[in-house]
Amino acid sequence: MKSILENREGLAREIDKVAEVASYLWQKGWAERNGGNITVNITEYVDDEIRKMHAISEVFPIGKRLPFLKDCYFYCKGTNMRMRDLARHPMENGSVIKIIDDCASYVIIADNPVRPTSELPSHLSVHNYLLSINSPYKASVHTHPIELVAMSHNKRFLEKDVASHLLWSMIPETKAFCPKGLGIVPYLLPGSVELADATIKELSDYDVVMWEKHGVFAVDSDVMQAFDQIDVLNKSALIYIAAKNMGFEPDGMSDEQMKEMSLAFNLPK
16 A cells, blocks of 8 residues: 655655654654554644545544644554664654544544544644644644653652752753743543643743653654654753762752843843
8 A cells, every 4th residue: 555655755854853752752752552642633644645545444533623724634653563663663652643624633643543542522623723823833742751740749849940940040041942931730530631621731931841750742843853742851950860860969950040141142031
C-alpha cells in the first residue's frame, strides 16, 4: 500500500520529527510502555489528492464539538502504542485523521486504521483553542519527565510560579528558552474533559503545563520545539535535584540576575 508520505516532502519531514522526538522520549525514560502522546496539526501539508482520500475507518465521535477543527488533519500517536516503536515506524504506530464536517467526529485516512490515543479529545481540545486564538502552534506533546513529575509531589512546587522561578534560577538558558515558565494543573483524571479544560486555561499564560503527579503537556510551532521546552525545564530540575543530593540547597540565580537576563534577551519579565 502506498504511504501518504510518499512524494510529500513537507509532510514526511514533520513525521520524521515526530519519530525523532519519540526516540528521545524513550531514551530519556519519559515514555514507559505506551506512556505519552504526540499530536500534530498537519493541515498545511494536505494537498487535493489527500482531501480526496476515502476513510479507512468508521466514524468515531470525539465527545465534544470543536468548531475550529472542521476539515483539519492531524497525525496522532496510536492508542496503546509505544514511543520506542513509533520512533522506528511512525505510520504503523500512529495515523492521520480528518475532523469531519460536524466538528465532533473524525475518521482515519492513512496509512493504517490505528485508533488514536485515548487522550485524543484533550489534545484536540487544545488544538481547537490554539486555532481560535490564531496561534502559530501546531504540535502538542505529553510525556512523563521523571524529575519534573517528582517535583509535583511537593505541594510547595504546585503554588503558582514557584516551580517556574526555581527552574529559571538553576541555569540561564531555562529563562531564555522557556520564558513563560511552567503552568500547574492540580491532579485530575487523565484523559478527562476537566483536565483538558484546566490545561487550556493554563495555556493562556504558559506553553508548558505540569499535570500534578502525572506528566507535562507542551505546545509549540512543531514537535521538536515542544520537546525542547520540556527538555530545558527538566534539565533545571535535574540540576536542582543534583544539588539537593549533594546535601545543599542551591543558591540559584538572584532576582537581579534573572531581571538582567530578561532585559538582555528581551524576555517577558
